Amino acid sequence: MAGIRDVAKLAGVSTATVTRALRDEASVTAATKAKVRAAALRLDYVPSAAARALSRGRSNLLGLFVPDITNPFYAQVAQGLEDRAAEARYHCVIASSHLNPERERHLLTSFQDGTLAGLAATTVGTDEGFTTALGATRGPLVLVDRRPRGIKAPLVRTDNRKVTRGAISQLFEMGHTRIAMISGPRDFDTACQRLSGFRLAYKAAGTALPDELIRHGHLGEAGGYKAMNELLELDPRPTAVFCFNNLVTVGALKAIREARLRIPTDISILAFDDMNLFPLVDPPISAIDQPAYEMGRAAADLLLRQLDGERGLGDVVLPATMIMRESLAPPSTR
Amino acid sequence: MAGIRDVAKLAGVSTATVTRALRDEASVTAATKAKVRAAALRLDYVPSAAARALSRGRSNLLGLFVPDITNPFYAQVAQGLEDRAAEARYHCVIASSHLNPERERHLLTSFQDGTLAGLAATTVGTDEGFTTALGATRGPLVLVDRRPRGIKAPLVRTDNRKVTRGAISQLFEMGHTRIAMISGPRDFDTACQRLSGFRLAYKAAGTALPDELIRHGHLGEAGGYKAMNELLELDPRPTAVFCFNNLVTVGALKAIREARLRIPTDISILAFDDMNLFPLVDPPISAIDQPAYEMGRAAADLLLRQLDGERGLGDVVLPATMIMRESLAPPSTR
DNA sequence: TTGTACGCGTTATCAA
DNA sequence: TTGATAACGCGTACAA
Secondary structure, eight states: OOOOHHHHHHTOOOOOHHHHHHHHHHOOHHHHHHHHHHHHHHHHHOOOOHHHHHHHHHSSEEEEEEEEESSSHHHHHHHHHHHHHHTTTTTEEEEEEEHHHHHHHHHHHHHTTTTOOOEEEEOOOOSHHHHHHHTTOOSSSSSSSOOOOTTTTOOEEHHHHHHHHHHHHHHHHOOOOOEEEEEEOOOOOHHHHHHHHHHHHHHHOOOOOOOGGGGGGGGGGHHHHHHHHHHSSSOOOOOOEEESHHHHHHHHHHHHHHTOOOOTTTTTEEEESTTGGGGGGGOOOOOOOHHHHHHHHHHOOOOOOOTTTTTOOOOEEOEEEEEOTOOOOOOOOO | OOOOHHHHHHSOOOOHHHHHHHHHHHTTTTHHHHHHHHHHHTTOOOOOOOHHHHHHTTSSEEEEEEEEETSSSHHHHHHHHHHHHHTTTOOEEEEEEEEEHHHHHHHHHTTTTTSEEEEOOOOOOOOOOHHHHHHHHHOEEEEEEEOOTTOOOOEEEEOOOOOOOOHHHHHHHHTOOOOEOOOOOOTTTTHHHHHHHHHHHHHHHHHOOOOGEOOOOOOHHHHHHHHHHHHHHOOOOOOEEEEEHHHHHHHHHHHHHTTOOOOTTEEEEEEESSSTTGGGGSSOEEEEEOOHHHHHHHHHHHHHHHTOOOOOOOOOOOOOOEOOOTTTTOOOOO
């Protein structure tokens, strides 16, 4: 493995000049650059990432913490982050915690060693030890989707409350009066916001909202499945259900199928987060679509700008949109 | 930021002892270790990743190259890789090329700088410049899913040919005689193997296979959509279609829906790679399921073993399984 | 068991 | 415009 000294020797210049030439700095003669480049090419020279990181005090790696890279929403965020990062010659380290707060904190502390120049995170942990660790991050931090209590950093999100309120209002307009929600953990601000929008729609419709129609704390397919089964026990059954996120929806759909109920005849379904197969499900599932890819790009952008020295960056709020499909219909009049 | 010198000073030992104590080496007194740990804790000291990588000549980062992290198959591979890597205190850098060979090669060369200790790759590029770049990788290399021509490295795969042959034979047993295949690029060995299994089943059934029933070179949703539309033009129409992978299947399904045909009444569908929503599609889609997560783990394992000095590792072949759902039925007799 | 001192390969500073 | 050289912070022979 050729080093910078070898190149310098072969090109007949100093190591400092090699660095400058290869970075195409203006202070180097075209002739010198040519010599250096030729030498580097001949020796297959590539500057060492470790040495550069050590010397500059910063790596060219951006971290992305997600609860589950297997969830298409986060995969799209990852792709967006990566694309934007690549434009600035940064690469991405992705850490997926399987919704496991323990694992998440462990991962977080293992990155306090300067491996990452910056971190974009969607976290599930909420205990204090965790937020401390998150706050102790070296380098800039950006939050994606939700902000854990007490963490101060720019957040990329959608307007959960507003879009939810609008969507649920549409259900009321269709004639539904008993709309349930499978919500996430109470300490997720996204869950709070979506729930808040949900309540606002109820209020606007002048309808009382019985507690039993809100199921808190559900996450993932398993959570959606369980919560939907509980809802189906209710008497009278809700005529429509709003699911906190995509995987929760999948679980809920499986429960409905097992109960041999028909959508939307027996029950209407609205998902938060779209999936590429939702149009093909029986029946096609209506969803509130978040611009996941763009959220990832925005997060990377925020990180890069901080790395460039910008301060005081604010939150980025992107629009979510309602996609109407056949899983929503007026309640059957029995 | 506290450095090793600060810790050494505070603990009243040398920097060498700090290193040894924090790595819990046997040659250090318990008392000394305690002192050092206390000092490190008090100063919030964390050894620098860059310095360690430089000094040891190797980072603790494993790379994963995939065509598209948004594809759940690769996301699961990534999760498996990451989980196994974490057990050995390695982290993962994920690079997704959007099926763009240009981008892929660019990414590859940008990692020749020792950022990665090892690389696991599923690639789409096939030109020579690319394979050269892949071969020039620093550190161990492992291939996932498919092997590009001329690359010598352990491969983690499933037995594409055998499982495909078995699955297609089942279709013949159901009574199908006109089974089409939407295949991938001819220079993907996975495409070749699945195609080979497909042909074997035809042979075993004693049925001639007209060229028109095989559509080469399709990838992604767009590819599946296009190919399916071509197949639907055929007269007579195939009574069953085997799709090269999950996303191709999604595209194909959308084409069928647009054509207002019914599955399996008008046409049967078999996918390669399962998806979590396939059971909920109208109708539930039969699929050949690859153990993506396990493939990722196996790849990481192969990488780690090479990093430990093991040589001459062979390919890993994992079992794929047929999942029968309602998209497969005997052809309607008209 | 612990300390000293050098090397790892760049980048940045300062002088020429 | 270019060169000499001092960091950067850790790992590790080698010495004690």
